[in-house]
Amino acid sequence: MNMRKSNLARKRALVAASSLLALAGVSRLHAQAAPAADQTSSQDASGTSGADDQAIVLSPFTVSAQNEGFQAVDTLGGARVKTKLADTPSAISVVTKSFLQDTGITNAQQLLVYTTNTEVAGLNGNYSGVASRGTGVSSNAEAGRLLNPNMANRARGISAMDNTRNYFVSEIPWDSFDIDRVDISRGPNSFLFGVGSPSGIANYSTNQAIFKDKGSVEFRIGGYGSTREALDYNKVLIPRQLALRIDLLNDDTQYRQKPAFNHSERAYAALRYDPKALNTENNQLTINANAEAGRVRSNNPRELPPMDFITGYFAGWGLNKAGYDPFLFAGSQIAGVGAYPNQSPWLNGQDYHYIWPGPGAAYWYDASSGKQLQSMTTLNGNNNNNAILLPQANALYTTGFANYAAAVNRVYPNMFPGAYAGTVTYNNKSLMDPSIFNFYDKLVDGSNKQEWQNWRTFNLTLNDTMFDGRLSFQGVVDHQEFDEGQAGVFGYTEPWISVDMDAYLVKSPTWLGNATVNPNVGRPFLASDFGSGDNSARYVHDNYQLQVNGDLRAEDLFGKGQLSEILGHHSITALVGSYTTKIDSKAWSGYATDAAFGHLMGDPTGKITANRAISWVSYVGPSLINASSASGLNLSNLGSTIMPTSGVIQHFVPTWNATGVDPTAAWTNPSPLVTDHNATQAGNPANYVGWTNVPVNVLNWQNNINDLYTSGNKTEQKLKSAAFMYQGHIWDNTIVPEFGWRRDTLTQRSANAPLDPNTSVASMNYGITGSGDRTVTTSTSYGVAVHLPKSIRGKLPLGTDLSVFYFRGNNETPKVRYAFDTTQLPNEKGKTDDYGVQIDTLNGRATIRLTFYKTIDQNAQVGSGAADPLGNNGYYMYLLPAWGAADAAASGQAIQAWPNALNDWGFTNHPDDSSNTIHNLQVAAVSAWQANFAKYFPQSFFDAYGMGVNVNAITTGDWKNVYNQPNANPITFPWNIANSGSGRVNGSFPIITQDIQSKGFELEATVRPVANWDLTFNVSKTDATQTSLGAQDSAFIQKEYEFFNGPAGNLPLWGFWNGGVDTTTTPYSLPPTSTLRGYFLQNIWSAYQLQLAQTGTMQPDLARWSFKTITNYTFTHGHLKGFSVGGGFRWSSKPILGYGITQITDALGNQTWIMDAQKPLYGTIDKHLDLWVGYERKLTSKIDWKIQLNVTNVGDHPHLAPASLEPDGSWAQVRIVDGASWFLTNTFKF
Template sequence: MSRPSLRLRTLCVTSALTLAAMHSAHAQSTPPASPPAPGDQKTDETVVLSPFVVTADEDVGYTANSTLAGTRVRTELKDVASAISVVTSQFLQDTGSKNQQDLLVYTTNTEVAGVRGNFSAAGGAATYNENSNLLRPANNTRVRGLDAADNTRDYFLTEIPWDGYIVDRVDLQRGPNSILFGVGSPAGIINTSINTATFKDANKIENRVGRYGSVRTSGDFNYVAIKNVLSLRAAFLDDDTKYQQKPAFNHDKRLFAAMRYEPKLFGDGAHTTIRANYENGNVNANRPRSLPPIDAITPWFQTGTTNGVANLNKLTLNPVTTWARYGENYNGTSAAYPWFREAFLGRMMSSNIAGFFDANSGGLFNQMPNYGTPLGRGSDGSIDTTIAGVPFARPWGIATFNNYARVAVPGGKYYSNVSLSDTSIFDFFNNLIDGNNKREWQDWDAANVAISQTFLNDRVGFEFVYDYQRYGDGQLSFLQGDQYALSVDINTHLIDGSANPNVGRPYVANSGQYGNAENYIDRDAKRLTAFADLNTEDYLGKTWLSKLLGRHVFTGLWSKDTKETDQRSFSRWASDPAFTTSLGLDNSIINGARQYDWIAYLGPSLLSKSTASGANLSRVNSVINPNGNVNVRYFDSHWNSNVAFDAPYTYTTYDANGNPVTNTSTQSENPANYAGWRSGSFKVLNYENPADRASLYSSAQYAKNVIESKAFIWQAYLLDGTLVPTFGWRRDEITNESRQGKKLANDVSSTDYSLSTPNLQDVAGESKSWGVVLHTPRGLRAKLPFGSNLSLFANKSDNFKADAPRGDIFGNQIDNPKAETKDYGVVLSTLDDRLTFKVTKYETKMKNATLQADSAGFSGNLYYAWALPYWGATHALAALDGIADPQLRQGNWGWPWNGIEGGDPVRIQAIVNDYFKNFPLTQGFADEYGLGLNVAAMRAATTNAQRYAAVPTYGVNGNGAAALGLQPAYGGRLKSFGSGPVASVDTTSKGLEFEITAQPTKNWSVAVNFSKTKATRDAISPTIDSWITTYTKFLAGDAGLIRLWGGDTLRKVWADNILAPYAVLQAQIGSQVPEVAPWRFNAVTNYNFREGVLKDVNAGLAYRWEDKRILGYKYNSTKDVLDIDQPLYGPTDDHFDLWVGYQRKLTKKVGWRVQLNLRNVGEKTHLVPVNIQPDGTVALSRIQEGLGWTITNTFSF
């Protein structure tokens, strides 16, 4: 047994025994009075708090009394009209909440993703990708069914994930509030108040152990150097969280320091405070996945037929001889066999290096997965990049269900990929399929300095704050998108014709090309706040007029926030350019020839099995990380013969029925005359090698966002405090600068942004906020029973978001997202404020928000904005290759495969002519995406030579078929914005929010919230409609008959991937946003026993319930649309949490507290549906973790 494991088990056992024996311990050494909870000791000195500070010391149980969120100075919550909820330190302690993922499952109308969360953040799209969720889990939230909230620390925007070791209080603002931020998320903010140094000596060490081997240790030390003048505070955290999915982990290490200095500079009535804090943090993680792998393995075992199409029935194929029979072809059919539609063995689609691995024993061999013939000769001896005797082929893969269904299932375009549900195939509950091959990281330095000064006993004052944040994060991706799939190798042979030793083995596969990123975000903020509290009683005395006019608090704000972002994407691995240069292949880092593909086999062959169930496949336990020189088997197309190029040669191919066909040609097409298959050593570049890193960046973007704000807030207390109106005005001026990294040799992106031309945008906007609270008049209140008070409130506020300019499909800037909220309701406070019941009716509207992942899959298909125009042009030229003069043919061995209407030369010419002549997009469009198109030349071309010249990236002397999938210069991003095109959407959320906080007795705390939400889409951006209308008209002509990759026509690709999901989105206008629970209920309570046999014990429970959600719609075959009048619902969801604790004094100065928390009591880890297919079957589910426990020991002294 390892020593750390021994220590962990000993601590667990000790804690459990202590809990069991606490009554005995209490009976033997009961102190004369109930000891205070750790950290609850009171000081005899009265400490005056700055109006700019709110601390947890003011809260009682689950009830908070004041906030800065209302007016930016301390204000009682009862006088704030906006929808603000405050989570207290007691609530965090009882529920064991240490971060965003722990907390938001309990709070009002909030959602958070992850294995311990309550929604998927996958949106039920046709395909799904967890990369962004894994990188920044604290951002995977949703409020009121609208959007993710902004995260702030002390009301400064941040990317830093908060942690409870320095946080005792969380304020949640639902909906926009321009008093806080004129520029921000329309969903609201989640603010954490960072602990300050206090004028009380207090120290705390806390250790928490949890299920699966989690260990968390933190310390918090406060020292008063000069009584009531100077205090210092330091804290540390080491949180190594483990998960049920082995070997997932999240290791969070932090250091924190703070000081508080209050010199007496200006005599009585003046209060000077200088506060400062600093935090350094580092998170190294391999986070668990909340979604199971895509299921591309069980279809292989299906027998019989489905919808008239033969199932796979464990089919195995030789890829060299069977392409014509089973592959996508040019004779008018989309695919001869839909289970192979757009399917690859991982990403083995190029002539590059591929590594073959065993998931447990490591590397097997490296081999080129496809032929590359860039140096092939023609019959005259010139290079034409073809060797006809080398048949077109690529390794077979099984399609994901979304691709299969599009051609094999009625309404198939509305079907999503299917996630694995059988844990006996692969146990995704207990295993992270990536093993140790992916990684996420975050690191930061953050500092904050605040200087405040008040006069006249805090009646006037100001505060200046400087906030500094240097944050970086990144990830090494392993499996993402359609490659996050579990499948089986059905290839009987490798591409070189040798037997495949791994046929029938289950696998996962990918490349190192996509999903890898590093980000650097620098924030610098300055904020000046000044206030004046005018009380008319000072001038009018205690008269009826002074009660009528009351108090008036005026607050002014100036701030300047600067955010600089450096975002870089990179290939995790790539061959050195020497590899591609020596073979005549493309050296570009953004194309396929230099990528390193990999496949990892997870178990033995399943050829003898009748089902995948019971396979019990392994995760990838070996580390796949090629670096330095590797030995590769590759095809060398250098000429290596003395035979005449034009001497006769015959070779065999296979037709669509699998029959051999004899072809007559010349020796230039004989692969035996070329160097052929050989082995050699080539260098593989690796991102984790710092010397290689600069050569692997595929894109880089820099953005600088400066927001200068001015604001004014007025709050009054009229009619003796009965009427409390609030008004806020704000103006924000935003300057945005963006730069794309300049392309260097081999399409590598430079990270020296001084080489690039900046794009500048200036935006300004004003926002306003009104609120009013009407309390029961004091005279009437005195007559109400139980010290009751009834208050009415109303609030209207708006804001806009401009921190990241966005471009539409055409590259035009989209107006900033705007939001407006209306909240009104009633608050009943009774039992002398020990019970508060609040009802809020709200309506929050967002305009021009970015359309996120949607159930129709539309937003995920916007890459077709550049892909169809660009690839349409290259495929048109590929079709010409088969009919043009020999010198223009460019050696496109794939031209028959990419042909049109059976390869008829007359029709091909007419169709290509139509594509070029009527091309509907502008040169500005092409330039914005970095497409190698000369639009004017395309339209003016009258000869094929001119058409080739109009697409210079395809080139007269290019690589033919290798140029079909040309990539845009900016990696799918818009040059002016540094991000891809987006569709904007208008959304409305309406509902009710019920909140109860109660302290029936001093030792009993209760918090209940209940919310009703209807979040609907109201409109899609008009520019999308214009784009769709324009391109639909274009593809309705002959141009739409060009075939993409020899399969579907451009017209069909457009109809399936753009028109169909867009029709669904249009139909969904007015319907519920996907995966939103219409009703949600949470209840939390804790009781502290103060006498009897259970004295000093606390016990509590929480109950969480969510109503069934709309997860899909039935298919209307008559209209070929989804019928939004027939929604498909998921199940209801509920959970119980329990905790019990005990505290006592160990010595006069040392207190001890222990608490056991149980979450999801009585549950096993299970699947929760996220997306339902039109036929009612479950497509995608999320993983909901079962019972979890933690034991926390706290020592205070």
């Protein structure tokens, strides 16, 4: 270079330095901490197609794809700009393309079982991902995992990592067909992540077009009939200026569970343009664009076997295997349990396989043949047209272990302590005998379940690097659209297999002489309803980001020399950004009858939430009456489609047709359930039309979805962010400090779908109004890496270097969230302190890093919606006051009518003794509601939930207007409440928060002893504990306790005072669990006490120790030249899956059994081996061929692993662990 060029370069450098100093003085910036990764490699960028070898100046916003085997060189994941991994103080693991290719890994589920201190759920996962804190597996535990299996993960034992695409938050699952690398950053980092999880992120960087013609085609076949085809082709259109890359995928994964599958189809394209006219020796302008369209259609396999409600049939305790008359058990249940006094605790009647809470249509099927056996309307006493003619009846069936334990504990307090009170959790057990139902090979749903995903993306990135890399700009426009949904027949429940215990159909009692024998008594069945569970969501992200980086180099100011080496160079990065996310979620009933049928069932408004619902029963095997054991039954799954259709259905028509009979004439009621048998012919069912076929029109979601929507929500989040990052290289790169600052301003608006005032069908034709809620956060992160001085490094053998690190990471996630009391919660805050030491040796071919960490997650979400830590009963916190309002209204009307009957007492029916004990309880309870309700539950509480409760009507005693919608009956029923929010507060599900602390160490090593041998391993130890429960929800629970523990809590939840009254006592009394107080104590207060008792305990299903390793060796000489062999091994220690129990004296002076944090109960060790062998050779001068056989879970058979334990240490719920499988991959590179 001549003197003129040298001076010109110096001037450019000074201009860059001046620009950088000016940049540092900018007072206010708006940006998001989410760098857009332009994943161009320096090696590929220099690849030519007939061009010269002019060097290209890379943008600091890109990383190099150069690596040797499993070892990456640099990352954007710690400091936003390209940084050597050796200079990065935060905990980052980089998964290279070679690693993915050697192992055959294609997705997150397969990868996260091998990466450091990460867990993922699934058949080949290393934890269940569905166990809640102290309450086992929730009723809808698998719903989220089935919809998006890759998202069920956890890092450092805290929570799920964010899935990011080129450092933008994304719902799109990644696949190796179009990605170059995966960067996993553990712990919070305020500069890097916008609304990131304190656990960290898993970022995948998509392929970019390069200036080199090349391509590959992959064909894979695998176990159970799986196939996969992938194409990657890059073409240079204009040498060194324009290139195009196309990636295509067709992946059809089949599973051992039949007919489960997951079929992905994806198309990706990337374009790179380096305009020659604008590029010079010291300036590089690159425009990258990429787009993807994809879809997934699946019926994903289940990780959990069905719940075991069947083996109790053979467990004794006086169970009559021939069945029972269902009419003899109405109204005699042990409240809150469903079992019956003086009967086998395995007998239950909570109407699981009939529609609840009101009458509706029910269909019975044979699972194997698909034949519809019968259909009829259900009869449980809530249809006022029928209740005066036919007594209430409960369908009877065998129950699970949880209800069994509660029923036994009520009679025998020393057995299953704390079960009936609910202070100790006894879980329903999973079915564990595959000879009863082969859950390894059969998907219990059959073809009655489906999930879907669709997406489109577009990304445009402009990088401009000037002054020999001293000043760089990056602008990004990123757009993502993602749709997902699921539909099935099990609704909100986990599947369970039970036994039909109805000796007669629930149509007419035996004492009327026309009872119908149940031909299916004793048959095992699956059952549910179509009332909930089907849902979809649409996410739209629009991201705009501008990023500026300046590199201030001492040598530009002072020339080369010792002073410049000491001062080094300093990188300053700032960005501005605007990020908008729109979410549109919908829920619907899969099937329902039309409004006219609702009218027939006694509801003149035709509400979709009550009498129009459809339930189903499907028998999966023959009668067990003569069987001695459930073993060997080999029960069927749902082998045919459950699809209720229009036609006719059996229904009891209460129309008088007894010509010549005087309705007032005397009639003797033969019922053994009454004491006074003197009645009139008006009460004789024989005088009415009775059971007959009536027309029914069934709506289905495929054709009538607009008439089946039950709820919807639209949410808009607008994030404005500012971020600043400094990174220095001092003393000849010996000291590398960094500092990051960010400010986020989030505005969130939302709206719930309006409900039709008559039918309660949700309309999806609505928008968002109002300014929304606003939250602002500010956070910082900083760290330093210190290496050995060059003078020392130069004297050590094999290029050895010793480095030490410290990193303080913070983030405060801006997100509008609500507690169950509808108040806004503080932001979630993450903080980590990482201390590390790293040894690099073998001339850069070996790196060993040890990190000690302490990560704190404050105000973290414990659960949302149905998945809360209160045994999934958190909804009682807002529904008990709303349901209780109807109880108060009904009782208030009854008091006004006293002592005359009101609607034949109907919902308020009760007997009384001479002292009017029950009536006096009723008066005291209603008076308490009038006096105190508004103080505990203001109108704003119900408005936030979108529930139509009129608080003023309660206060003033305007009992007919307590609910803000037309009533179907003179009495207000709880199940008729308008609930447009479907449990949401201002569009978001309320949550309970907690503080979590995780501490331990992570040891990672990547070694390449020789050029053809790669080895990596990691070891981690994690202690992640809950340190406290959320203050706002705790205060609200205690506030509700004050209300329900007083006279107001004496109202029976479902209004029927007679159903829960114990008439054997004098005066009459109400069993505590039948009242609002009882339900609150059993479902909320006891669960809350359980959570408090677990403060300081480990995160659920957490293995403290983990070891994972992968190695691959390629033969380069001799007879085995071209062959490669490798393997991976992963091991996890026994996780804590439960706790023993102890007895304490609670705050009320009661002796109470609770879980004992000092008595941990452990699961089993998890270990698996994967092996592979490959061969590669040239077919022609331009075509390389590689074939590789991978065998996963070598030597394993499908088996079960515990997911939760009972208090005595026995297995409760279990997860399925897949056995050995294989896949064979042929790859052609050209």
